[in-house]
Amino acid sequence: MVQVAQLGKGADMSDNQQKSSNVVWHQSQVTTAMRENLNGHRGAVLWFTGLSGAGKSTLANAVEDRLYAMKARTFVIDGDNVRHGLCADLSFSDDDRVENIRRVGEVAGLFVQAGVLTLTAFISPFRADREKVRSIVGENFIEVHCDTALEVCESRDVKGLYKKARAGEIAEFTGISSPYEAPENPEIRVDTGSDDLSVCVDQVIAYLLKKSVIQHV
Template structure:
């Protein structure tokens, strides 16, 4: 998808209150935690559980959830490859604004294409994007299937469903890979917290 350049009449207004000011007030660095994986892999569950742990520490956080974003910001998009790319582009730009606000932003999206995730990573500085791969087998994801998506996709009622009729490209070199099919939720959160500490976020 080609990127539309802003009009020459649009000029970036630099705030006098910087990201560093906001991070100092929050007493932690801001970062994008990009949770990716198949539907049912536990992305949203892990993102929200991590947010709860961070909140108890007094951290400023926000979760951008795939389903929630499609109720508003991306309500006009479908599930074709092109629409999926645009969905992730919008989320990436929104997440970038959150880290400028000094917030730890946790994004829970299938984001099936490596090129899209690489593009989102390129929007920010190297240490501002931590990719977390919720690695869970298709078999386990289908067994969970709390929303009934896999069953409906198998019946042909959902087209372009990732993992079945649409491909998922596993992360090549994520900052963290968690076996969410076997590891407990608490242990998974522990791994995310260790990642944040190792990168000097908290």
């Protein structure tokens, strides 16, 4: 498969064609469609959003576990693997939170190009930020609202963050001192407040099957 790639712009851009008197190099390129064909499923982003303690990361990992059993190629992006790495230069200021989500969206977009079923777990409280990611990723963006009432999240308070937020020790804490803008039309809404984990996982998997993102194995 020989294909001429789009020409880059700027000094740091990649080289797209090579010519010299005695060597001619043709540009070849493996496409997303070819990778998806190899994987047996489409690339997509499952964007888990919800309050702290709603179960985003746990659900994302449980869905990944199920997808792995179906031999799907998956990856979970969450705070653990970006806040200490890609986004280690960012603070928790408003601007830096926006930039954090933007970068995660861009990286998720690259993973989709790579044909990977990508699961992200971020509070991502603002609609505008999530819509920006949707515009980056395109039609393969699947918003999953982990819908748990604030009082349930607060009663769980696994990390003690709500207690600190109520004590004024954490500024701009989502649900307490900063708003959570719930998705209006998420592709999937899961009741992470009262349903069992397996019920929520089933719901996500059923959606992926219905939309032919994955196939029955």
